[in-house]
Amino acid sequence: MSPVEGGRLTDADRTTLSTVLDRLIPAVDDLPGAGKMGLAREIETRARRNRRLRSSLTAVMDALSLDLSAHAAGGFNALDTDAQIEALEIVESSIPDQFAPFLQLVYTIYYMQDAVLKRVGWTTGAVQPAGFDVEPFDETILANARQREPFWRKTE
């Protein structure tokens, strides 16, 4: 039976998901990995609101549990780091259509976190209402382009 019912994870699945997140986006500088950052809950909640994301989360969690239950007591969490990465690579290549939206969701939630945005130098969060400053167009840059004779194809 699927470990994920209606997109809702069990506590054990949440632990697995957290470990998965740490493998996908590991710690960097003073930031913990995506799992230790506590993003499993948010990923689960956001996935529940969208059919495609929900089924991708379910598929990935299913694939991990099915694959690992066959040859590891304690499941994904009991594996060492290299084996966890290998297990994820297998899932990625065996269900690419479901893994891709799952990874998109993980990345998107991670890059919504204030601490992450600060680290990568994205200062705005939402892009409105502040927008960005861009210099007005300066016509002098057209000096060369204007030299060219019209070259569109004449028709009559």
Add this chain to the structure above:
Amino acid sequence: MSQTSQEDQIADVLIIGAGASGAAVAWKLSEAGFNVVCLEQGRWVRPENYVTGDADWELRALTDWSFDPNVRQRPEDYPVNGANTPITPLMFNAVGGSTIHWTAHTPRFHPSDFRVKSLDDVAADWPLTYFDLEPFYDLNDEMMGCSGISGDPANPTRSPRQMPPLGLGEDGKKLVAGFEKLGWHWWPSDSYVNSVPYGEGRGACNYCGPNGLGCKVKAKGSTDVTYWPHAIENGVALRTRCRVTRVTVDEDGKATGADYLDRNGRLRHQAAKSVVLAANGIGTPRLMLMSKSDAHPEGLANSSGLVGKNLMFHPYAVVMGLFPESLESWKGPQGNIFMSQEFYETDQSKDFVRGYSYQIVRSSGPAWHARGGFDGPVPWGENHHDAFANRFGKAIGIAVIGEDLPEEHNTVSLDEQLVDGSDLPAPKIDYTLSTNSRRLLDDGIANAQKVLKAAGAIDVSVNPLLKAGGWHLMGTARMGTNPAESVVNEWGQAHDIDNVFIVDGSVLITGGAVNPTPTIQALALRTADYIVRERSELKSEPTQVVSE
């Protein structure tokens, strides 16, 4: 002036669809005093509700604000069976239609686009010329508000643009240098994005970036903020959340109006003296095929059998250049930097006909970069952070927009199983990329790599065919002089039914190698102009009706 309720009013003109073309026609006819009703399955989207002001905007782009109706799945969307096409059809259903999502990059067709049979012996010539359409392009520019600058040597001289071009940004300047080094054409894009305030209540672009998610400051010309306020002021009755189920006809096969489901799901009928279809290149053939009757057994106005045939998309390839330094390439509207039309026209030395444009495209927010933008995702695992840092703000894309020639086997038909939320058949798309298109894109990719290298890119990646790129829906009820080879005449009037007009992208005979919407809207205005001039018998005493 008499007052009537919506039920007993017979409209002079019933427009189906309130997007780019429907809005233009509604305005033009109402200016001339026609009594116009428009039925739109979507609703108004208030600019203040656009998600770019929310912290989760990048997630919303993946879910309820996706360009893909199959992902979005709002009640007003209909599903599209896209299993048999390498390009996913994209659209939005609301007042403003797909212009809510568009990036408003607004070039014009070239004169040669109207003469492809005579010049290159492919497809068919149009029954009109670029210069016939020019006044309507100009009128549309004025209504939508165009930023740009005249003098482009790749195109016929244009009237002065309403506003100066948008700023190029550091990324734009970087690529200009590449094109100049190779001596290749470039010119700032015409864009229906305000570089300075223009139009009532419409501010200047503040370069926030993702204007495909809607523009909160109304700098982007979506038709809900351009044509519609004027059309409504003129008395057009725009009824939202009304899904048309079929166009009705009398025993002679003339249109009498349309059946529709109102916002409460009740089946109603809107009577009209004429019907204008503006439901886009997929929605219109779908509706025509749903409108079979004794008089039109193959679907409305389909004696040619061409309704739903000749679907064109514009296949896109995207070549991304990575630069060593940050160009902050998220600053500014994503698709509105500049264009190159160096390779627009047929070159006899190549193994394909017609050509392509380059549209220079920016990146977007951090999650967009991680997800890969136009390319594959940044790898997960140990290398993730370094790989992300190498891309973030340093990527510029060159989109190759290829001309897609009409082919009868590329079709919109009615799916036999899939239905929308009202149990109406969903459209099914069958599309294959032609050899000509593939060759043309490959040539575009090779030249884009050269220009990115010339601009100083340290790494270049190629997406040979953008899957999520079906934003231009064209050709499925095409125009022509011969009723056996086309669905409408040069005025957009159905050959089979003189009180049915089609004004959306369906009527395009060929697609050019540019974004098509100014051409779609100019044609729509031309059709409206024809109705005003030649079909005054459709016009009745003014009445006053209420919009919803």
